[in-house]
Amino acid sequence: MDRQDRDGLPAYERIKAEIRTRIREGEWGPGDPIPGESELAASFGVSRLTAHRALRELAREGVIERRRRRGSRVAVRTGRDIVLEIPRIERLVAELGAVYELRLLARRTLVPPAEIRARLELAAGERALHLLLLHLADRRPFQLEDRWINLLAVPAAADADFTAIAPGSWLLEHVPWSEAEHVIAAENADPATAAALGIRPGEAVLVIERRTRNRNRVVTWARFRHPGASYRLATAFAPRS
Amino acid sequence: MDRQDRDGLPAYERIKAEIRTRIREGEWGPGDPIPGESELAASFGVSRLTAHRALRELAREGVIERRRRRGSRVAVRTGRDIVLEIPRIERLVAELGAVYELRLLARRTLVPPAEIRARLELAAGERALHLLLLHLADRRPFQLEDRWINLLAVPAAADADFTAIAPGSWLLEHVPWSEAEHVIAAENADPATAAALGIRPGEAVLVIERRTRNRNRVVTWARFRHPGASYRLATAFAPRS
DNA sequence: TAGTGGTCTAGACCACTGG
DNA sequence: CAGTGGTCTAGACCACTAC
Numbered sequence: 400m401d402r403q404d405r406d407g408l409p410a411y412e413r414i415k416a417e418i419r420t421r422i423r424e425g426e427w428g429p430g431d432p433i434p435g436e437s438e439l440a441a442s443f444g445v446s447r448l449t450a451h452r453a454l455r456e457l458a459r460e461g462v463i464e465r466r467r468r469r470g471s472r473v474a475v476r477t478g479r480d481i482v483l484e485i486p487r488i489e490r491l492v493a494e495l496g497a498v499y500e501l502r503l504l505a506r507r508t509l510v511p512p513a514e515i516r517a518r519l520e521l522a523a524g525e526r527a528l529h530l531l532l533l534h535l536a537d538r539r540p541f542q543l544e545d546r547w548i549n550l551l552a553v554p555a556a557a558d559a560d561f562t563a564i565a566p567g568s569w570l571l572e573h574v575p576w577s578e579a580e581h582v583i584a585a586e587n588a589d590p591a592t593a594a595a596l597g598i599r600p601g602e603a604v605l606v607i608e609r610r611t612r613n614r615n616r617v618v619t620w621a622r623f624r625h626p627g628a629s630y631r632l633a634t635a636f637a638p639r640s
Numbered sequence: 641m642d643r644q645d646r647d648g649l650p651a652y653e654r655i656k657a658e659i660r661t662r663i664r665e666g667e668w669g670p671g672d673p674i675p676g677e678s679e680l681a682a683s684f685g686v687s688r689l690t691a692h693r694a695l696r697e698l699a700r701e702g703v704i705e706r707r708r709r710r711g712s713r714v715a716v717r718t719g720r721d722i723v724l725e726i727p728r729i730e731r732l733v734a735e736l737g738a739v740y741e742l743r744l745l746a747r748r749t750l751v752p753p754a755e756i757r758a759r760l761e762l763a764a765g766e767r768a769l770h771l772l773l774l775h776l777a778d779r780r781p782f783q784l785e786d787r788w789i790n791l792l793a794v795p796a797a798a799d800a801d802f803t804a805i806a807p808g809s810w811l812l813e814h815v816p817w818s819e820a821e822h823v824i825a826a827e828n829a830d831p832a833t834a835a836a837l838g839i840r841p842g843e844a845v846l847v848i849e850r851r852t853r854n855r856n857r858v859v860t861w862a863r864f865r866h867p868g869a870s871y872r873l874a875t876a877f878a879p880r881s
Numbered sequence: 882t883a884g885t886g887g888t889c890t891a892g893a894c895c896a897c898t899g900g
Numbered sequence: 901c902a903g904t905g906g907t908c909t910a911g912a913c914c915a916c917t918a919c
Contacts, residue, residue, distance in 0.1 A: 409889090411889095429813075436904075436905065437904085445890085446890045447892095448889075448908095449890080455905090465906095466904085466905080468897060468899055468903060469898070469904075469905090471905085482721055482724075483722040483724060484722070485722055580874070581873075582874045583872060583873040583874075584872040586826070586868055587844045587868070601828070602828065603826040603827050604844065625826075627827055632822075633823045634824075650907060676885060676886080677886070687909045690907085690908065690909080696886095706886065706887095707886080707916085707918095708916040709885050710885075710886090711884090712886085
């Protein structure tokens, strides 16, 4: 049953909350042992499995560390995980309360330069689709997108209308599953980038690169450039899970 | 028991792997229904709870979506979560194979300017500890750290020796639990930053800001600046959990 | 209102590991 | 080798919601 005995929360959530509270309030510090499954089960009046679930989830979230025989203890955090959500560009602009527009600046199918070919893990001489797009928010340049699409992985992209839908959105809808690698960097705007984004050459630009895979093939590689003065990635920290 | 029947994996992991495979290979596309708990339990010869665990974890990882009565289906991903791990600066430098050094450039306890006061959520007139540090990798400037510490939240910081240990590491060891907010941005180096980092004024700088909380109080707010040319944040995508 | 997911129990056996 | 965590089952009741 959805046990909502006391706080409208399932028993394992109540146990998790209780442990979190004791850690947050300093009663249990990093490295300190905390009660084991059996003890928790007894003190909360639940089965061991329920206590186990609470501890298992806390461990997955990085709050505690568990070892057989050794027991459970408060995790000693040596680093921090930042979870950044990067939504579709259309939603991002909409959430800023701005009107979104898309301009396709260039579209060509060609044999990519060596550097891009390596990123796409393409055979020599293989052609790929190159797109250059400008995303606008309230008619002002918001993001410059430089994208290569592996037509072997996504042949349908050759016929897609990227003046109507951003490639990122189109791909999300047409590629069933994907993993991605990201790089975030700061660069000085080169003259072409500056012209496209309507900023001065040399101005700081926030660069996000994304490489997406599907079935061990690189689907696409894209570089997004934002004017540094008007765009930042912000995150509320979320524990691992 | 740790059922390692076929692949050395627990049953719920085998079920998860099977579902992931079918999604990855396109057999089940975004939005498609997948077998329910009972059906999976029967076909894998496990109890419903084991099948439930597999589906629950996949849902938490964002792979599938579950709704009562409606059943389970492949998640329609509308965005991407990037998980960035930001390790301690000492470890980061060590992983680059470089020798780490720390230089404390300035240390003062003072009433912060209004902007900082707001970030620390401090009462007017309240003093805070301000630190300016330079982190070096192989004797070259790697990161400029501009940090404010709320002495009401961490009184012991007043006596800490930040010439020996980086404040980030010291805080991790002395503040039992924390949540954090992050901002990532690109800026042009101002003259002071350029001088400290040994770069030209105007060069792109990758800025990471972090605000850490404990018990609803802001513990510290810090701004880290890296020369854009020599530092990038990279991430392998990890599904949510 | 039927069917799916959500939670829970009591009992069980196994695996790992610190003393 | 004892104790802790890891997994599993069979059965149960409840909650939500699409039909």
